[in-house]
Amino acid sequence: MTIELQVVSDSFNRKNLRFEHVTNNIANAGTVGFKAESLFFEVGQATSAGEAITTYEYTPQVRIDFTEGCLERTGNPLDLAIEGPGFFTVETSDGVVYTRKGNFTVNGRGEVVTQDGNPVMGDSGPIVIKGSDVEVEPDGMVTVDGAEAGRLKIVGFRNLEALERKTNGCFRDPGDAGAEPPGSTAVRSGFLEQSNVRVINEMIEMIDIHRSLECYQKIIQTLSDQDKMSTGRIGRLI
């Protein structure tokens, strides 16, 4: 009896964890450059207890959805979006990170930086803008008042799944993501890549989780009723 209850309550907890991912996706449905994530469970070894019940080992894994979000036109020359695969390279205090969140600005020294102030890398160090008329070509070349200021370093990855998620739409390469020059990409100036969260899917997932929990509740209540009956009748002769 206790094993059955355990199985149901494990399922209960798994649905709960999924729900936490759903809420995080929904909370970031309006965050520029956000990549949705989904939780799934890899079914591992089966262990048999007694005759009827087989329990499995579940390993939770988070898969990040790297599909492109749609582009929103802003008209701001330092709002950059990447069409096709690839990431901007950003230098932070704990190493190089990669992002598709391109709402860049400049700091007091004229360097192109992310909104939290980390410099965006070009092929040869930070890109410094001194002037007013900034243009970014599709190949990532930044020109200021007609003069070239540097080319944005765009990096692609062979194995996107290996990327580690950092905050603020950034990802870190733990070493086995396989950085490589990106395929066919184009940098679009004056556009921002929106969050790729699909709200409908999240809504449906939410309904699914909710109803599943109701179902588990009924199972647990039934099991508990059975327990009550058996404990109540033990030792009763008639």
Added chain:
Amino acid sequence: MIRSLWTAATGMEAQQIEQDVIANNLANVNTVGFKKSRADFQDLMYQVFAKAGSEMSDGSLLPVGFEIGMGVRPMATQRLFSQGDYQQTGNPFDWAIEGDGFFQLDDNGETVYTRAGNFKVSRDGYLCDTAGLQLTPEVSIPEGTVVFSLDSGGTWSALDEVGTVLSSGRIELARFLNPAGLVGIGRNLYEKTEGSGEPTTGSPGEEGFGTVTQNYLEMSNVNVVDEMVKMIVGQRAYEINSKAIQTSDSMLQIINNLKR
């Protein structure tokens, strides 16, 4: 469970701030020289339960990690200094900057910056903004001035009725490396910060400075259609976050009802 309640709450809070920014933009749709803002959001930290590459119980390596995000937080409001529309007014003291640059005003010895060019003549005969802050370098309008002219390069002259030049000069504009780093102090004024860098001053039309146009005003750069669309998106996002909270609540209720 409790985590998702708070996560969804951060989502609602973020959308609330988005609406606050939009409301301020819309409120200033008719403010001369107003520059719109936009809220920037960032996903919060992730609670990591298992790192990718860590060992599982059967000895194999975990191909992908397991982490839970904690929602969203507003990070910055960025001011967008795109050009506003022009409106012809026919007033010789209404000036618009076409291109880069700010007018400089003297606020008790400190220089503040503005794009609003609706100047007035003060009691002692100098040009000032609506609040009385004097334009620097000063523009004097002597008594008896009938015609005041300003060319696109910023050279101005005040003439009397027979065309004698009473006073003349050239205005200066200030430019910033990073205008988005300026801090708005209200009354259409901006103050420099470390983020904006030190201003460079110069004459209109030279070295990347914009030109000035007399008899025109630069209106607000708020685009009502854009703001409306953002408002709709924000409202719906707010709604779905509230649904997530309702669902969390209802799930908690289910858990509570496990034991009858």
